[in-house]
Amino acid sequence: MDTNVEVVAALLSTAPISVDRAIAAVESDTAGAVVSFSGIVRNHDAGKQVARLSYSAHPLARGVLDAVVASVVEGAADPDGHPVRVWVAHRVGPLEIGEPALVCAVASSHRAEAFEVCSALVEKIKAEVPIWKEQFFTDGTAEWVGAGTLPTVPGTPAHDPEPESQ
Secondary structure (H helix, E strand, C coil): CCCCEEEEEEEEECCCCCHHHHHHHHCCCCCCEEEEEEEECCCEECCEEEEEEEEEECCCHHHHHHHHHHHHHCCCCCCCCCCEEEEEEEECEEEECCCEEEEEEEEECCHHHHHHHHHHHHHHHHHHCCEEEEEEECCCCEEEECCCCCCCCCCCCCCCCCCCCC
16 A cells, blocks of 8 residues: 655644634545544643643744654555545644644545544644743743754754753
């Protein structure tokens, strides 16, 4: 079974993203299944009320996103040889409660492949793409939540060394 994947989009976006737009982009006459995911900004986290949040991306985040997408779709294949179509986007910048932060849609002629690729994309993007979330709470406090890891850049340390205790 040959891989036949079309990445329609893999984006970091300051503009709003939409699951409807993602689905429309991957639908085709050969697709018997379109699986989508929309990660929405919720109004609570760890028992605190969230007012809004903001996502910040490392300058290399787009390249990491492309690599993640490539790694997930590398072994993907439709059992009938039809294209598996992928659309994924993560927001950066300020977001309000109810706005989509991560959207993914995958189309295939059969549901199993669409579910598998969509789920793997969401999990790997959340784990590996260096995008950080700043949550602003209704009590006036804020906190940073890490997502992904800092990319390794040739010639630089993987992370700053911890200061020695005195």
